[in-house]
Amino acid sequence: MVAREPSAEKASAIAKTAAPALLRWYDANRRHLPWRSDGTTKPDPYRVWLSEIMLQQTTVRTVIPYYGAFTTRFPTLKHLAEAPLESVLQSWAGLGYYSRGRNLHACAIRVLNDFGGVFSADEAVLRTLPGIGPYTAAAIAAIAFNQRAIVIDGNVERVLSRLFCVEEPLPKAKPLFHTLADTITPSKRPGDFAQAMMDLGATICTPRSPSCDLCPLASLCTARQAGTMERYPLKAPKAKQVNRFGAAFLATRPDGAVLLRTRPEKGLLGGMTEVPSTDFTLESKPADHARSAPLAANWQKHPVPVEHVFTHFRLALTVYAASVPLETAAPPGMRWTERAHLQHEALPTLFRKVLAHQR
């Protein structure tokens, strides 16, 4: 349902004139991002795909250095597909959402083995690949292959919600956003249009204090005319954040080596490196910690837990530290890693925090 929606006449005017106005603005104001074509060369589907996966739930500013390092290490899809998963996860470490890193590798292997190393331009085929959902498939089809696809990310939702004064809250409003985006997506230059909408949302139609005076859609924008820009997009109230608890055991030898292990392939942070830890439980169970230590030592509890926020819960991880003799054998499934070699481990941010946690 759209309340205070533009009249049918106005909606039709928006549909007709939004794309040309936006594309003119984009030609002069596009963001120059390392994965984008500069307009004189064709976009590289490998780089478009890689950037879209990296940008899921991560900001452009965070992604840029990772993208640079990643494409230096894996300059083509073939390099990525033929690399061991471990080295891909090492390069991914720090970006979070590690299942994305694993799917990235699986997708590269599928494209190499089943499609001769070439991405399909067909959205439906793209959606069958690991880690590629409807949004990413549409983005690749539009940006890499200039197909008319309906590309809607958070920035685009914000622009549409203001342009049309969408009164239905997210996420319920998603089908409506798809319909509205469909009315304004052009057949010509759909790839540039998708990127223009993203850029407008990221740089002009920002969540707070949008720069409407600079906006190419200002004369069409229903929210601007009503002065209610910041009311949109409406969002359903968030579910309460769940807390979880656990413990990590940081054993260090006199030469500085630390005890590590690889987490199970399936589950949270699957296949990543960890400082040996307990499960992350809904209740705090400090009494169980002593039983979970990987080896016998004089464990000292750090007074302040490491805190980390995952998508669905907030974790408080109690850190126990112990210095152990040089000759201490690593328990089965664990290994000693010298400090200088930690950079080669696929250590997620949580366990980097544990390693940096000093008394």
Ligand code: SF4
């Ligand atoms: S006029 Fe303002 S609120 Fe409307 S789309 Fe442009 S920046 Fe967003």
